[in-house]
Amino acid sequence: MTIIFRMTETLDPRFADYLTTNRDFVDAAIAEAVAALDLPTGGQVLDMGTGAGGAIPHLARAVGRTGRVLAVDLNPAVTALAADHADRAGVTDRVTIRTGDATELLTEAAYDAIWTSDVIWPGNFDDPAAVVAAMARAVKPRGVVALFYSNYYQASFLPGQSRLERLLRTASELRWQLPADGPQHYERHLAWLLGAGLHDVRLRSYPRIGFPVDADPTIRPYLESAVWPELRESAARCGEQAGLTAAELSEVKQLLTPGNPRYVVDQPGFFIMHPTILATGHPPVPS
Numbered sequence: 188m189t190i191i192f193r194m195t196e197t198l199d200p201r202f203a204d205y206l207t208t209n210r211d212f213v214d215a216a217i218a219e220a221v222a223a224l225d226l227p228t229g230g231q232v233l234d235m236g237t238g239a240g241g242a243i244p245h246l247a248r249a250v251g252r253t254g255r256v257l258a259v260d261l262n263p264a265v266t267a268l269a270a271d272h273a274d275r276a277g278v279t280d281r282v283t284i285r286t287g288d289a290t291e292l293l294t295e296a297a298y299d300a301i302w303t304s305d306v307i308w309p310g311n312f313d314d315p316a317a318v319v320a321a322m323a324r325a326v327k328p329r330g331v332v333a334l335f336y337s338n339y340y341q342a343s344f345l346p347g348q349s350r351l352e353r354l355l356r357t358a359s360e361l362r363w364q365l366p367a368d369g370p371q372h373y374e375r376h377l378a379w380l381l382g383a384g385l386h387d388v389r390l391r392s393y394p395r396i397g398f399p400v401d402a403d404p405t406i407r408p409y410l411e412s413a414v415w416p417e418l419r420e421s422a423a424r425c426g427e428q429a430g431l432t433a434a435e436l437s438e439v440k441q442l443l444t445p446g447n448p449r450y451v452v453d454q455p456g457f458f459i460m461h462p463t464i465l466a467t468g469h470p471p472v473p474s
């Protein structure tokens with residue numbers, strides 16, 4: 188494995204926890220999504236914004252020993268997590284991990300596939316459509332642009348509490364300053380693919396379902412290290428602006444705090460439903 192680090196940097200432990208628990212939680216969905224791409228043996232794949240490297244083993248196995256996966260992330264501490272993950276998966280022979288801006292690697296017709304997971308959205312790019320257009324130019328004829336999303340904002344975490352759920356989502360969107368509508372909205376992925384001139388644009392879903400929660404060892408860590416801290420913090424910072432009352436803000440704390448007698452995960456019938464999605468498009472094949 189080639190690892191090109193720009194510098195050493197420590198990673199905020201909360202961000203590391205989010206990346207690794209989210210990685211484990213969506214792993215089964217990513218396996219299905221990568222399989223759906225039908226990547227060619229020997230293919231060249233770019234993994235933009237690899238994070239903790241969750242897609243690397245799946246992409247690397249799909250292209251086989253003669254293929255190459257170039258996994259890139261802006262954050263050097265994150266690429267160290269990705270390198271460790273690739274190492275444990277035993278795929279280092281065909282993987283290069285690099286620190287840097289992945290958009291600078293979008294050279295014309297360079298890749299059989301460009302994969303992203305939770306990267307192409309307004310939280311990272313002012314103009315996601317322009318990035319997708321550059322990705323479209325960087326895939327070879329018969330290649331694929333693949334936008335995978337864990338789809339956090341469409342997940343159901345508080346069954347039976349629709350008002351709280353809706354307002355918490357709004358609080359989170361306000362906290363991260365996400366546009367509430369318009370061409371940069373995070374649900375415009377298909378419009379970005381179509382606007383880039385890609386053909387055969389498709390949307391698939393690989394739901395992750397948590398019930399009973401402890402039947403799947405990845406769910407409780409994901410909820411407790413990633414989801415509940417994010418929602419509690421969003422409620423504290425932007426809940427009032429989103430429309431949560433003081434009583435509801437107090438309820439959020441009780442429901443989303445492990446160990447509290449009202450902790451939502453321990454209530455009978457609790458489940459989560461997380462509809463991960465894969466949006467794909469292909470460049471037109473030259474006649």
Ligand SMILES: C[S@@+](CC[C@H](N)C(=O)[O-])C[C@H]1O[C@@H](n2cnc3c(N)ncnc32)[C@H](O)[C@@H]1O
Nearest residue numbers: 236237238259260261262288289304305306311
């Ligand atoms: C939400 S995380 C997702 C990480 C990983 N793909 C996953 O699914 O867990 C987004 C990642 O994209 C990286 N990122 C954002 N913009 C980038 C860019 N222009 N080039 C490379 N990485 C980028 C961030 O550093 C971060 O690690």
